[in-house]
Amino acid sequence: MMMLQPPVRQDMIPLARVIEFTCQKAYTDLNLLSELLHSKNDMERKIELVKYLSRVRYTLIRLLALVKWASGAGRVDQCDQIIAYLEEQSGLMFGTANWLMELAKGALTSARLPPFATIMAVDVFTQHTYTRLPACVKRLAGIPPAPIKPWEQRECLEQLDCLILYRLTITEIPTAMRQIKVYNGRAVLTVPHEFSVSLTLMSDSLSNPWRILNIKCLLRDLHTGRGKPLVHPLQMQWLHQRCQDRIISKDFDPRPPLVHLYDMLHSFCTFLQLDLLYEQACRLIRLRFGDLLAVEKYTAGSSLQLVYWRDLRRPATAGYRVRGHGLRLHTDPLDARRPICVTHFPDLPDSDATSIGRCIRSDELSLERLLDRTIQCRCRDLLYRAYKLLALLVAEPPARSAESLTLSLLQPAATHERLSIGVNAYRGLYSVRLPASGAGHVRTWPSWRTVSTKISRPFAGSPWL
Structure with missing residues (x-):
């Protein structure tokens, strides 16, 4: 096997060139010295000759040592050849490993050994004909796939219903959202008098998020648009997309997805309810009650305070405030997930306050009915005192x-x-x-x-x- 020559590094030089450079250096210095000694006295000539001889002697001694060392440099060359061979083999191994890795991740990923055409071979040997064609022929010919059979569809939806029920059992659900109906591969969660949302799952993975199919607002007002939906379809579409983005991104909010979904939709419905009640209050003041009813304070999405039975015998001045009874529709300060609360001032008996509170929890939100029920209770209370x-x-x-x-x-x-x-x-x-x-x-x-x-x-x- 032919040994590889060691690579010549930049810091290496042949020995013959070193000897040649040394001789040329000594001869050049001697010629230069011979030209300069004519202008010097005897003592200076002797000093310059001694310096020259000392310098040439030191250089030749070093050259002699180098020549003696070079006589045994075969072993060094052999070691260099071994190192060069090992480096070459290491480079080949690294290149082979990198090529195999690229091949495994690239070309071999989709490379599969095709199955043996056993069935077709049996047909050819037994029937002497070839009656089977690849399934891709239908796709290339434009033939649509066979429709899913009804029993397959029912079986798939039943399995999806079981999967949704299992996910609901291990998911935290708000108390107000416990009215759940699972059918046809979807779960319909309803909050009475507020909203209804349809959810489904795309896979059986626990990390797969819920998918929102539909959101319905259950609020209605017969006096506004004759009972038509209060929210425009484009607004519902925006709300749908917004809620879906929020429950998909787990890094955005640490709350459970259904809890987060309920908080968003409940906040939206609360804002819509208070805004609707405010519009009804303005309509009642304009068409029915006049100065006997007033909106004392309205904070969008938070509270609505009304005053009725106002004492208008004296005008309101800096030292006298118009008196009257009132009620305040507001969100619960301790639990924002509760429905809208009704607070009366002066206070009403608990039984009357409870019956009045049922008026606000209905699909048809009516401030007029709420005021009528409140005034009836007030009148009954005054008659009882009398x-x-x-x-x-x-x-x-x-x-x-x-x-x-x-x-x-x-x-x-x-x-x-x-x-x-x-x-x-x-x-x-x-x-x-x-x-x-x-x-x-x-x-x-x-x-x-x-x-x-x-x-x-x-x-x-x-x-x-």
């Missing part, structure tokens, strides 16, 4: 009905001799009427203290006038 006071003033308690109290002034008393006490639903004032004094003669007082004072006087003429 009944308790009258029971202390008169011997025979007055007769109670849903809208008025009837008090007999004489014993026995005819129908036209009975005092009727009610409450004006628009102003919140007591309304006292005696049929004997005329069908249209009605007096109103702002408080029961004034009414009781009038009635407790000795009967003379018309004490209630």
Whole structure:
């Protein structure tokens, strides 16, 4: 095997060239010295000759040492050849490894050994014909694939339903979103009186996010657009895309996907409900109540405060504020995921407040119905207070009905001799009427203290006038 020559490095030079350079250097210095010695005295000539001989002697000694070392340089050349051979083999191994890696990741990824055409060979040997064609022939010929059979579709949807049920059992779901229906490969989660969202899954991987199929807003207003949807389809499409982007990106928010989805849609519906109630309040002020109803404060998406039964007998000044009853529609400050809350001032009994709160939790959001129910409860409460006071003033308690109290002034008393006490639903004032004094003669007082004072006087003429 022929040995490889060691590579000549830049810091190496042949020995013959070194000897040649040394001789030329010594001869050149001697010629230069011979030309310069004529101008010097004897002592300086001797000094220059000694320096020249010392320098040439030192150079020749070094050259002698180098020549003696070169006589045994065969072993060094052999080591250099071995190193060169090893470096060449190492380069070949690295190149082969890199080529195999590129081949494994590139060409071999799609390279597969085709299956043996056993069935076709059997047909050829047994039937002496070839009746089977590759499936790609249908695609190239433009033949559509066979449709999915109904039983296959049902089986696929049933498996998808099981997968969705399993994912729902291991996913955190808000309490208000527990009305769930799973069918036809989708899960419909409904929050009553707010929204309904349809979800599905694209694979059985737990890391695969939910896919939103549809979002429906359940809020309706018969007075606005005759019950048509309150949200434009383009707005719903934007909301759909926004919610989908939020629940896909796990780095955006650490909350569970369904909790995050509920928070976004609930916030949107709350904002829409308060805005709708504000528009209804403005309509009622313009068409029905006038100055008797006012919007005291409205914060978009947060609260709406209304005042009714306003005391307008005196104008509002710096030292006097227009009095009245009120109610406040607002989000829960302790739990933003709860529905809109209704706060009354002055406070109502718990049973009345609960029944009024049901009016706000309906698909058809109506501030007029809410105010009517509130005013009915207020009127009933005022009549009950009047009944308790009258029971202390008169011997025979007055007769109670849903809208008025009837008090007999004489014993026995005819129908036209009975005092009727009610409450004006628009102003919140007591309304006292005696049929004997005329069908249209009605007096109103702002408080029961004034009414009781009038009635407790000795009967003379018309004490209630």
